[in-house]
Amino acid sequence: MTKRLLFRNFAVLFWISGLTVASVIPVRSEPTVSAVRLGVHVDKTRIVIELSDRVDFRIFPMISPYRLVVDLPAMKWRAKPRLDFHRTGLVSGLRYGLFSSTASRIVLDLDMPARVKNSFILPPAGGKPYRLVLDIVKTSHINMTSNEQTSRHTVKPHVPPAREALLGPPGRKPDPMNFNKRVVVIDPGHGGVDPGAVTRNGILEKHVVLAAAKVFKKRLEQSGRYKVFLTRDRDVFVRLRDRIAFARSKNAELFVSLHADATKSRKVRGMSVYTLSERASDKEAAALAEKENKSDLIAGVDLSANSKEVTDILIDLAQRESMNESSRFASVLVDKMSGVGPLLPNSHRFAGFAVLKAPDVPSVLVELGFLSNERDARALLSGTHRTKVADALYRAVDEYFNPVE
């Protein structure tokens, strides 16, 4: 009893002092996700998400392929990513992370049509924090399709509108302070709900390429000759077309997308540079483009909203010239990269990467190496190697803008 009273007094004191010190601005930190678990039962698959707070959530289905999407507010994801899913029950995969600066998303890949039968938040109990519980059961294709159509009309995505339409007017005038600086946009691939390539020991492409992008940006800025922007500077999902729109809005003169691949054969290693082409230079390049283009699909983005025909024609007109420039940059880059580490044979390749489709910005995609290869992975995680890569990229950019005659 005394203890309780004491505690109460202390709490009151704390509350009063808190009021005087903590000023008027209420600070509310983002809720934290501490664990995500999945349990297979006879009649359902249950997913439990442990949270530090009660949150609003919204669930909707997507078909081709079958997925269930859970939208949540922005949260800190402390939970260890569990991306290697055993095929037990209905759910074959689960991804989660920041989807934009104000929203998080969980995407469940399904082996067959399914729906959420029950969803609720349990208050803290038995040493456990708040828990969001989802019970998933089998349904029919017809049922799932009609649910998807209903949700398409009623569910407004949490996502902020695209920063600029793909072919809208180019953005702001160049900053007078940076009048003589060339504008380079670096695009770290993937992010947030889309991890990109994943290795057996849990290395995620999205982290590796973000780290590389930051060092590259710093190197360019140190020269004093470049104004550099990143399409993302943290672990957040960005749609492919928003990456392009971002580059255009910044009046980018060069767009460099950074990736790291993974393949079944652990022996394959080396860097490679890609530029856009309707026809891929080989089967592997085509397969790689297909994999990278899946980014939006993985994050559960509705692709049906794109008015494809019109943009395709306009892009084609503007693209021819920037494609030549992209190729020129790619060959300089291959030359500089050869001093850093092994390159894949035919290191400059062509393929239909969605992220390279800015009509008027010369764009290349660099695969920095293979996370599935031990030596490449070790290099990609090393700071020394990162600096060497950044330096080679920087020298290529310099030579591209000031060609040696």
Ligand SMILES: [Zn+2]
């Ligand atoms: Zn990638």
